[in-house]
Amino acid sequence: MIYFVTSNRHKYEEVKKIIGYEMEMVSMPYPEIQADSLEEVAKYGIDYLKDKIEGEFFIEDSGLFIKALNGFPGVFSSYVFKTIGNEGIIRLMKGIEDRKAEFVSVIAYYDDDKIHIFKGICKGKIAEEIRGNKGFGYDPIFIAEGSNKTFGEMEMEEKNKYSHRGKSARMLKNFLKNRLNQP
């Protein structure tokens, strides 16, 4: 059994659909530092949690990085979402031609000894308006490369094919599979 420490049920469902392994959600809060990268935030979280949780576990941190806004909302995506929301991002991007953005997901897995980092990136752009009500967070304003829909217009299975979190979760799945096959 491995544990996914998160208080976000959407994230848990998305990752569970990919991983396959026996997995449980643990809703234990941990400090998230104001760092420049998701990796730093995740490593700090693991250091805090490793003495508090028995066995193997992982956390996931993700963010939306908009090029024309110098990476905003970035590592503070969830806070920014809670305050200015998708409406705020659309407002900040009004009239801006370069709409390039990246969704990034970092999974930090603690194997009871070392930290393993898996980073998934999904390139795309910010939509001109809010579209769809599936998923969560910035999903209704993000259009992945290779699609015309926003993540908010996709079912979970389709979103997972493109998404940053789908990628990091598949990396974790491979890591777990390869480890089991080792002598």
Next chain:
Amino acid sequence: MIYFVTSNRHKYEEVKKIIGYEMEMVSMPYPEIQADSLEEVAKYGIDYLKDKIEGEFFIEDSGLFIKALNGFPGVFSSYVFKTIGNEGIIRLMKGIEDRKAEFVSVIAYYDDDKIHIFKGICKGKIAEEIRGNKGFGYDPIFIAEGSNKTFGEMEMEEKNKYSHRGKSARMLKNFLKNRLNQP
């Protein structure tokens, strides 16, 4: 001698002008957590620093809380400033009538045993456009109650009379004075 742990020379100059005591700037980085209040951020910082610094020291954390934006940029003010800047705030506030905002400063002072918190609040509003080039950060878009100028249009001495940091620094000054007078 007391130490002000900060990497922001503007803050150091403002507080030094008020405190009077022998004071030195220490530019040592410390983790800032993503918390809901400046107090939590400051307390976490003190806990990290107290074993690393000899003697008495303090840190200061401040933020701009805009009512119509649900408190944004709040505890993440410095990150938001680095990415979308004053232009971003003005853009988010375009056409919004309720321009009420508060500048908040929290000083956390560690007396080698306990943490003392001093909180200064300056009520005001967001200007319609960027004005002035004095101060730092959001100063050019904040107008304090009782003034028509932005902080960006004030000399440091005038700003200190109104400002959140002026208030928290005067509280710290009084605390230090009273402590010296005790038997």
